[in-house]
Amino acid sequence: MKTKHFLSITDLSISELKTVFKIALKTKKELKTKHANKPLLRNQTMSMIFEKPSLRTRLSFETAMTQLGGHAIYLAPSDIGLGVREKISDVAKVASGMTNIIMARVFKHTTVEELAAYSAVPVINGLSDLEHPCQTLADMLTILEVKKELSNLKIVFIGDGENNVAHSLCLGAAMLGMQFTCASPQGFWLNQEIVKKAKKYSLKITLTSDVKKAVKQADVVYTDTWVSMGDEKEKEKRLSIFKPYQVTQSLMKLAKPDAIFMHDLPAYRGNEVASEVIDGPQSVVFQQAENRLHAQKALLIHLNQKCTSLS
Ligand code: CP
Ligand code: NVA
Secondary structure, X not given: OOOOOEOOHHHOOHHHHHHHHHHHHHHHHHHHHHOOOOOOOXXXXXXXXXXXXXXXXXXXXXXXXXXXXXXXEEEOHHHHOEOOOEOHHHHHHHHHHHOOEEEEEOXXXXXXXXXXXXXXXXXXXXXXXXXXXXXXXXXHHHHHHHHOOOOOOEEEEXXXXXXXXXXXXXXXXXXXXXXXXXXXXXXXXXXXXXXXXXXXXXXXXXXXXXXXXXXXXXXXXXXXOOOOOOOHHHHHHHHHHHHHHOEOHHHHOOOOOOOEEEEOOOOOEOOOEOHHHHOOOOEOHHHHHHHHXXXXXXXXXXXXXXXXXXX
């Protein structure tokens, strides 16, 4: 079996991305109406390697595997000591010898790259310091459901731009022809390599520190924690730098009247978002969270089909 990894959102082509959304909408409907999905991954097992905590990523992948007739094994940070108890390459060879797919949530992006380099089965990035592509799949699926389209929309990310969620969102938006604006304080702008990569797909990318200007005409206002996993040592400094970047009700009023609010979660009310926004009528965060399941399921089906056709 030849491998097809998913380390970056750009590991899918634009047409594959659209195929994944189609599969997700279909399997979501199937699950809601028939209360079950076809067992397309029967007898398949997924290794889920976690160096960091998770609620949505673990729940969505484990549930997706169960609902597709397969099985997922959770390997907690203390279980395997990735790169400490055992070399990353050895973990990749062992896990791919016994299981059909590997999902890993790691600190350094080079760790998922190394896993992929030594794995005989697909490796999925369940979040690294550079990207969170699985989140973007669910985000775009949610926007598509709510707005009935993707291209031509304006999506504004506010807060920590030098961040996995913002990076994958920027790339995904560029791939799908959306206008992407990132409003961040100086020093927390998107990684330049990511911007360069995104600009190969679209030039509709704006970086600014002016949060009020940024949200004008926005269809989607998106934020993420100011203190990502691994940034805890900088917590106090970050809380003070990002303070003017909180998504408040008055900021939402500057966007289009039918703009939606999105957040990958976990959220810190009173920091990056005011309670009345995340718990208010414009917020779609729980639909977005549930869509992690449907998006991840579609990704698994797509990668499995791809591997079968390559073998
Ligand atoms: N959004 C997200 O990835 O959530 P978890 O960290 O809980 O998996
Ligand atoms: N940027 C956040 C995303 C959490 C899902 C982090 O890396 O902690």
